[in-house]
Amino acid sequence: MTKLTAFKDDRKATYLNSDGADLPLISPIAADVLDRARSYRLERLRDQMQLADVDALLLYDPVNIRYAFDSSNMQVWTAHNAIRYALILSGGPAILFEFKGCEHLANDLPGIDEVRTAISYIFMSHGDKADGFLRNWANEISDLVYQYGSQKPRLAADKVDLNAVHALTELGVSVVDGVKITELSRAIKSPEEIELMRWTIRVCEAGLARIYEHSVPGVTERELWAHLHFENARSGGDWLETKLLTSGPNTNPWYGECSDRKVKKGEMISLGTDMIGPYGYCADLSRSWICGYEPMSDTQKRLYSTAWAQIEHNMALVQPNLSFSEFNENSWRIPFRHVEYRYSLAAHGVGMADEWPVLPLNVDWTERVTSGTFEPGMVLCIESLIAEKGTESIKLETQLLVTEVGTERLDSFPWENI
Numbered sequence: 001m002t003k004l005t006a007f008k009d010d011r012k013a014t015y016l017n018s019d020g021a022d023l024p025l026i027s028p029i030a031a032d033v034l035d036r037a038r039s040y041r042l043e044r045l046r047d048q049m050q051l052a053d054v055d056a057l058l059l060y061d062p063v064n065i066r067y068a069f070d071s072s073n074m075q076v077w078t079a080h081n082a083i084r085y086a087l088i089l090s091g092g093p094a095i096l097f098e099f100k101g102c103e104h105l106a107n108d109l110p111g112i113d114e115v116r117t118a119i120s121y122i123f124m125s126h127g128d129k130a131d132g133f134l135r136n137w138a139n140e141i142s143d144l145v146y147q148y149g150s151q152k153p154r155l156a157a158d159k160v161d162l163n164a165v166h167a168l169t170e171l172g173v174s175v176v177d178g179v180k181i182t183e184l185s186r187a188i189k190s191p192e193e194i195e196l197m198r199w200t201i202r203v204c205e206a207g208l209a210r211i212y213e214h215s216v217p218g219v220t221e222r223e224l225w226a227h228l229h230f231e232n233a234r235s236g237g238d239w240l241e242t243k244l245l246t247s248g249p250n251t252n253p254w255y256g257e258c259s260d261r262k263v264k265k266g267e268m269i270s271l272g273t274d275m276i277g278p279y280g281y282c283a284d285l286s287r288s289w290i291c292g293y294e295p296m297s298d299t300q301k302r303l304y305s306t307a308w309a310q311i312e313h314n315m316a317l318v319q320p321n322l323s324f325s326e327f328n329e330n331s332w333r334i335p336f337r338h339v340e341y342r343y344s345l346a347a348h349g350v351g352m353a354d355e356w357p358v359l360p361l362n363v364d365w366t367e368r369v370t371s372g373t374f375e376p377g378m379v380l381c382i383e384s385l386i387a388e389k390g391t392e393s394i395k396l397e398t399q400l401l402v403t404e405v406g407t408e409r410l411d412s413f414p415w416e417n418i
Contacts, residue, residue, distance in 0.1 A: 008212065008293055015209035015413065024234040025206055027199050027278060034279070035110060037192035038070050042094065042111045044185040049090050049156065055149025057178055058141065058157040059086040063352050064182045066280045068094070069111050073102050076239055082161065083120040087141065092148030116140075121164070138167035145173055158182050183356040187349055188377035194401060196279040197351075197379065198410060200237070201399065204275050204283030205413045207231035211245075215291050217265040221245050221258035228273060237277035241353070244395075245271035247291065251393040252341060254385055265292040268300060268392040280352045284381045285411050286397030299391055301418045306338070307386040307394040308415060314346055314382050315400060318407050323373045324357060328365045339363060341393065343385030350381050350399060378402040379410070 017023045045068055049057050059065050062075035065086045078084045078099075088094045093113035096106050103115050120126070121134035145153045155168065156178030165175045189197070207228035214227060225245045232240070243257040248267035250256045263269060270288040277283050288304065290296055296304065313332040331346055344364055349355035357370050374380075380400045387393035399410045 011209050011414065012213050015205045016213075017206065021210075024236075025203050025231075027236065029195060029199055029279075033192050033195055034070070037190060037196055037279075038109070038111050040190040040192065041067050041185070042069070042088075044188070045088060045181065046090070048181040048185045049088065052156060052176075052181055053154065054156040054176065054178075054181070055090050055153040056145045056155045057088045057090075057181060058155055058160060059088070059178070059182070060084075060157070060159040061182070063280070064158050065096075067182070067186055067352055069096055069106070069109055070280070071096055071098075071106050071109055071112070072238070072280060073099065073105050081120075081124065082122050082159075083125065084118050087144060089144060089148040092144075095144070134163055134167050138164065138171055142168060142171040142173050156181055186351045186355055187357075188375060189351060189379060189401075190377070193281075193351070194379070194410075197281040197283075197399075200275070200277030200279060200281040201283045201285070201411050203232060203235045203237055203277050204228070204273050204285060205411065206235070207273070207275070208285070208287060208413050211269075211271070212289065215263070215269055215289065215293070217292050218262050219291075220260050220262055221247055221250070222260055224263070224269065225258040225271075228275060232275055232277055235278060237275065238280060239276050241274035241276060241282075242272065244274065245269070246393075248392060251288075251395075252387045252391060254341070254343065254387070254393050254395065263291045266294045266297070267291045268394065270393055270395040272395055272397060274354075276353065282350050282353050283411070284350050284354060284397060284399065285413065286383070286395040287413065287415075288394045288396065289416055296416070296418055300394075303386050303388075303391060303394045304416060304418050306335070307384040307396045310334070310384040310386070311382055311396050311398060315398065315407065315409070318347075318374055318380060318382070318400060318402060320376050320402055320404060320406070321373055324359055324369065324371060327359065327374070328362055328369070331362050333362060337388045338386050340389075341385070341387035343383055343395075345383050347380050347382050350379050354381075374402050376402055376404045 062078050084099050085097045095114045096112045097118035100117050106115050119137040121137050154174045158178045210227035211224050245258040246256045247263040247269045251270045272286040275283045310332045346361045347359045384396045401408045
């Protein structure tokens with residue numbers, strides 16, 4: 001057995017289900033851990049609402065609804081169809097407005113005080129009769145806000161269309177941006193949230209092991225990508241946000257989506273998972289390896305070593321109470337020959353999806369980059385993309401927890417031997 005074959009088999013044994021690769025992973029997390037995470041998240045939102053001085057928070061983004069209530073009905077579909085929403089009253093109940101016929105799905109969710117049938121006012125549902133439904137919707141929302149809020153109520157909303165804003169404004173409700181509330185709430189994770197995220201990463205790494213196991217000449221990029229979908233779906237996960245798996249010349253420039261191209265022996269396979277997994281948490285990992293388990297060429301080794309140097313340098317910088325600007329000042333400097341082919345980010349937050357803060361690579365840093373500091377409970381993705389003219393791209397990314405005393409890397413899927 002060659003060293004590379006042993007390396008492949010070791011990944012399979014370590015990351016696939018020890019009870020058998022043909023079986024899904026079953027979460028060992030106790031119900032009380034999930035319930036504590038749910039309570040913490042709803043309280044985070046209420047605390048940020050108080051700081052923002054709003055009477056209510058209206059949520060349409062399915063990720064925010066999942067964060068608030070752990071309610072996950074039809075998340076992808078409702079991301080582009082405004083027919084399901086939540087309303088949290090600062091001085092009153094937390095209400096889920098559920099798609100008609102789905103109200104029973106929230107029966108066991110402890111943070112929800114009331115479930116009502118949602119009113120859809122979108123053109124797809126009602127065409128030229130939509131305005132009447134919009135009035136019904138606005139009347140119900142405004143009645144609740146006035147009942148539990150002030151006489152000049154302020155309603156924060158994450159995603160709401162222009163017609164809805166006008167309808168509420170006509171009823172005396174001031175609509176303000178709620179995205180800051182949700183992003184700042186989600187930025188600091190509880191220990192229970194980290195436990196849930198660790199499980200999502202565990203499932204993701206099993207998916208990576210399946211992709212690695214099948215990285216043989218003649219397989220298509222789409223076939224490889226399907227292994228991550230498969231592992232995520234059968235283990236209780238949700239969806240993949242992108243289709244970032246490419247090979248050989250398709251890796252450069254980056255951001256190509258997986259295709260029916262057949263991968264050749266010795267080519268680089270580069271991917272980013274962007275996986276929304278079990279419990280709704282995101283595993284955003286990137287890896288690059290060689291098709292057929294061949295040794296890397298000298299050029300591939302050089303590029304990979306450069307990418308790893310960036311990851312290692314920037315991981316070591318992150319500390320609690322370090323400002324984002326200080327991180328940038330001391331961050332890894334990309335060699336000139338790679339600048340044109342760079343990834344735009346050095347780091348970004350991650351939780352139930354990619355989150356605030358977004359920290360550009362130093363060459364893209366301006367005075368308009370967000371201010372802030374790294375705080376305990378934040379989880380960051382540390383990124384690298386290295387390529388140059390005529391080469392393949394190396395994409396690497398790891399997930400890093402900021403603790404009270406430093407940092408902890410949450411993923412463990414191995415880097416390549418070079």
